[in-house]
Each structure stands twice: as structure tokens, then as C-alpha cells.
Amino acid sequence: MKKQFALTLLLVPALAACGGGAPTAPTTSSVSINSASQLEINAPTKATAAAKDANGNTLNGKTITWTSSDPTIVAVAADGALTAKKLSASPVQITATVDGKSVSANVTTYGLEVTGGTYNNTISKLVGTHFLIRFREADQTGPDAAAPVTIQGPAAFNGGQAFTGTQTLPLKTNVTEVRFGGAYYSAVTPVDGEYTASTVVNGKTFTSKFSIDADMLLPAMQNPVVNLTASGYTLTGTAGTGVTYVQALVFHTGTSTTTTLSLLPVSSLPASREFTSQQMPSGTYNTYVRSYNVDLNNATGLTPAQSNVAMVAAGTVTF
Incomplete structure (x- = not known):
């Protein structure tokens, strides 16, 4: 027993001398990204990325940082979840970064975009509600036929009733403007809060979410x-x-x-x-x-x- 104990004591410094510490972490040489190139508004999807070593092997356990070149158009979460909010005028760049190495993917958006706001009518002294409606299909064109749009606001807006069929999708790439509160009819008062718009094109439902600040008025000329x-x-x-x-x-x-x-x-x-x-x-x-x-x-x-x-x-x- 004494000999075994002495041998054990001799082995400990020998292991230390051979550099038996923690192994060096693999170095990230490149990053790959996988993302859809076209994103539908209000239809969340997810991008993925992977860190690679010099031999192209995937490195697990690496922290990926996600960024968007324009979060107001396409937002990206910490886990790579993508949410298209508005129609893009040009591609939005989604970037994944690991250990200082980055890779990007360009994405465009399509679908229904409705922007709400206020209609400051200084003639009637009333404040109405204004909607701007745009639609783009995945091929970057508009619909071939008009389709009704339904807009549902907060409970206090329009008595809780949705607007349906009073406004239609613009044909091709036009813009449709809808004003509730013109010079010759009473105003539908805007209400603070979240709104949802929806339409059906070729059997598919498209939705858009937006908010209105009822106190944000544009000054008249x-x-x-x-x-x-x-x-x-x-x-x-x-x-x-x-x-x-x-x-x-x-x-x-x-x-x-x-x-x-x-x-x-x-x-x-x-x-x-x-x-x-x-x-x-x-x-x-x-x-x-x-x-x-x-x-x-x-x-x-x-x-x-x-x-x-x-x-x-x-x-x-x-x-």
C-alpha cells in the first residue's frame, strides 16, 4: 500500500507537466446563414446560422448575434425569428455574427400593408381616421382584381365594428387611400391602439397590424x-x-x-x-x-x- 501511495504522488506533477489543462476552444473561421429570400408581412418565420471551423465543420454551442439593416421593415429576434412589418422598397439585410465573423442574407417582403393615421379636417373642425392600403404579391406585383379589406380597431373605434368592403386592394402597384372624415361627411374618430387589417387574394388570407396615435395631427396649410x-x-x-x-x-x-x-x-x-x-x-x-x-x-x-x-x-x- 505504501508503494502505491508513493507512485500516485509522483504521477500528479507528471500530468501537470504534460499540459493536462482545458482544451483550446475551436476557432470560428466562417459563418453560414439560411433564410427565406421573401417574407410575408405578419407571417413570422425563422433564419438559422452556423459557425464553421477552418475545415468547414460545424461548431456547436456558439453564440449567434442577429441584426437587421432596417428593423422597421423586418425585425429579427435573438433566436433568428424574422417578422416582416412593411413592404420593402429595397432588400433588407439580415446578418448573423459569431466571434466577429459575419454573414448576411438579403430579404424582400410582400403581402398586405395598411398604415393608419389621423385626418385633421379644419373645415368641419373634426378629426377623422386615415388609412393607406398597399398590397404586393410574392412576384412583386399587385392583384389582378380588387379584393375587399377588413379593418378592425380597438373596442372604442367605430363602436367596435369593423370596416369591410368599403375599401379595396389597389390594382397592381397603386396605392389606395381611405379617409373617414372628409369635408362633407362626419368623421370616424381615431382611437389610440392596435389595428388589424385582412384581405383574401386567390384563396389566401393576408393580414397587417399597425397602430394609431390619435393625438398625432398633421397641420393644415x-x-x-x-x-x-x-x-x-x-x-x-x-x-x-x-x-x-x-x-x-x-x-x-x-x-x-x-x-x-x-x-x-x-x-x-x-x-x-x-x-x-x-x-x-x-x-x-x-x-x-x-x-x-x-x-x-x-x-x-x-x-x-x-x-x-x-x-x-x-x-x-x-x-
Whole structure:
């Protein structure tokens, strides 16, 4: 027994001298990523990534850090879960990083996008609700036929009733604008909270979620003047903070016909436009100006978090 004990004591320093400590962790040489290239709005999916050593072997137990180049369009969670929120104007880059090594994948989005906001009607002194509806199929086109959209808001919105069939999907890549609270009808008051929109295209249901801040109002144009003639018009005035586009409307009092004129960037004011197709009939017109924080003509561009509109009277013109 004494000899065995002595032998054991001699082996301990021998093992230490041979470097019997913890093995060195394998070094990450590269990272691979697997992600769908097209993401449907409000239909979560998941991206995966793997760390590789110099020989291409997968290294388990590595911490992966996920990032998105635009989380407002596509959000990525710590586990790689992807959520498309809005239609992308260009590819969004999803990146996985391990031990300083990164790899990225480009993704685009499709589906139903509805953006809500307020309609500040200074004529009726009421605040209505505004919806901006866009739709894109996976092939980046729009539907071939109109499809009704249902919008359900918080319990206090519209008496808890959903809007169905009063607005339809835009054809191809157009934008559909829906205003509840115009100059000649009572407003549907916006309510703070979350909203859900849905539609069915070719038997498939698409949904979109968005929120509205009822206190976020766009200011109406100050000192607006619409100088209307038979052959064209000039629009002058001062746009409020946050306004990016303005649009004049003229109402013929004799025929009760409203004509919506060109959507103009604020940077072009004062602006003059000539009518190219036909002249305006003579008579007396009530004129109005709408202000927007979004370009309604850009169906492929990015929309703001909330689409707000303001309306103001701009006087009467007779010619």
C-alpha cells in the first residue's frame, strides 16, 4: 500500500507537466446563414446560422448575434425569428455574427400593408381616421382584381365594428387611400391602439397590424390660395411641419363635381400646372388643399409609421 501511495504522488506533477489543462476552444473561421429570400408581412418565420471551423465543420454551442439593416421593415429576434412589418422598397439585410465573423442574407417582403393615421379636417373642425392600403404579391406585383379589406380597431373605434368592403386592394402597384372624415361627411374618430387589417387574394388570407396615435395631427396649410383658370392653376401657401406633399381640390358649385388636382411635393411650392387633357368648365369653384406626410404616388417607396392628412379651405374662384 505504501508503494502505491508513493507512485500516485509522483504521477500528479507528471500530468501537470504534460499540459493536462482545458482544451483550446475551436476557432470560428466562417459563418453560414439560411433564410427565406421573401417574407410575408405578419407571417413570422425563422433564419438559422452556423459557425464553421477552418475545415468547414460545424461548431456547436456558439453564440449567434442577429441584426437587421432596417428593423422597421423586418425585425429579427435573438433566436433568428424574422417578422416582416412593411413592404420593402429595397432588400433588407439580415446578418448573423459569431466571434466577429459575419454573414448576411438579403430579404424582400410582400403581402398586405395598411398604415393608419389621423385626418385633421379644419373645415368641419373634426378629426377623422386615415388609412393607406398597399398590397404586393410574392412576384412583386399587385392583384389582378380588387379584393375587399377588413379593418378592425380597438373596442372604442367605430363602436367596435369593423370596416369591410368599403375599401379595396389597389390594382397592381397603386396605392389606395381611405379617409373617414372628409369635408362633407362626419368623421370616424381615431382611437389610440392596435389595428388589424385582412384581405383574401386567390384563396389566401393576408393580414397587417399597425397602430394609431390619435393625438398625432398633421397641420393644415397656412394661407392657401388656389388660383384656378380654365387651362391650369397655381397653388401657393405655407406647408406645416411634417408635411411632404400637398394636393388641391376644386368643387364646381353648379355641377357639384369635385376635381382632385396633382399631388405636389412641398419643395415645388409655389407651383403652377397646366391641364393637358381638357380644360376646366367655367363657373364658381370652392377650393381646398390637402396636406400629407406621405407620397401617395410612390407605390414602391417606404411609408411612415403613421399616415396623417390635413384639410383646409382655400377660398372661392370664379371664371
